[in-house]
Amino acid sequence: MRDFGxxxxxxxxGQKWVAGHGRWFGFGLLPGLVTLVLYVAALTGLGYGADDLTAWATPFADDWGSPWQGLLRGALTFLVFALGLFLAVITFTAVTLLVGQPFYESLSEAVDRDEDGEAPESGLPLWRELWISARDSLRVLARVALYGILLFAAGFIPVVGQTVVPVIGFCxxxxxxxxxxxAVALQRRRVEFKERLGMLRGRRAAALGFGVPLVLAFLIPFVAVLLMPGAVAGATLMARELNGETPAEDADEAGAPAPRRTDADSRLG
Structure with missing residues (x-):
């Protein structure tokens, strides 16, 4: 539990950092706003079409009497929409980071400079960084899709499918x-995808402590946009620890005052 904390x-x-550096907060909102519009439209369409999709996928239940047909299709409709949310949370971040790559790179660098006066650079051209980011996002999406299919199948198990499976999905x-x-900060340090996964598996509870509350918050669409700048800032601080640049943080330090304002803000004027 301590590592979760x-x-x-x-x-x-991270949220306190952007609150203390207001220009960076505004700067980091722009990519999320663009992505939010697209995702709200997609989830709205899924919400309207989930019933029809469930009915199409279960023709064997057409002759079932009440309440069994309604219970089956209601549960499956819930699972379809839950799967859509599950994928939306992951892909929202990936798409937002891809759209806002220059924005979030600059924000992450500002956090690094605020910590010790310098920011590691990958030395790669922007097009190459975008390609690596897109490639790694597809790797994540492939893994998430696999887990999603398995969890969707497990959702048919009575009781477990409606209780344990959603919890595993959030994790x-x-x-x-x-x-x-x-990855925003670790890619600048030339840390490869598999190595990043290894780092996080070694600190699984800390990764869940960072990510699960965000997943829950991201279920409210506009909250995802508001939290993204601080999430990138906090992830940069976490990446510094994962990479051995700073000692492990105590959970109590979350209550520490926001970092002081430095020259990092001058890059925005």
Whole structure:
């Protein structure tokens, strides 16, 4: 539980960092707003079409009497929409980070400079960084899709499918959400995808402490946009620890005051 608290502490510290650096907060909102419009439209369409999709997928239940047909299709409709949310949370971050790559790179660098006066650079051209980010996001999506299919199938198990499976889904989403966010800082340090996964598996509880609360918050669409700048800032602080640049943080440090304002803000004017 302590390591879970450490991860949550990094999330809070990131939000406090952007609250103390208001220009960076506004700067980091722009990519999320663009992505939000697209995702709200997609989830609205799914919400209207989930019933029809469930009915099409279960023709064997057409002759079932009440209440069994309604119970089956109601449960499956819930699972379809839950799966859509599950994928939306992960892909929202990936798409937002891809759209806002220059924005979040700059924000992450500002956090690094605020910590020790310098920010590691990958030395790669922007097009190459975008390609690596897109490639790694597809790797994450493939893993999430596999877990999603397995969890969807497990959703048919009575009781377990409506209780345990959603909890596991949130944990899977939280872990990979943390990977996506810490990747912003770790890619600048030339840390490869498999190595990043290894780092997070070694600190699984901390990764869940950072990612699961975000997943829950991201279920409210506009909250996802508001929290993204602070999530990138907090993930940068967490990445510094994962990479051995700073000692492990105590969960209590989440209550520490926001970092002082430095020259990092001058880059925005």
């Amino acid at each position: 450490v991860g949550f502490g990094y999330l809070l510290r 899977v989403s939280g872990f990979f959400l943390t990977e996506e966010l810490t």
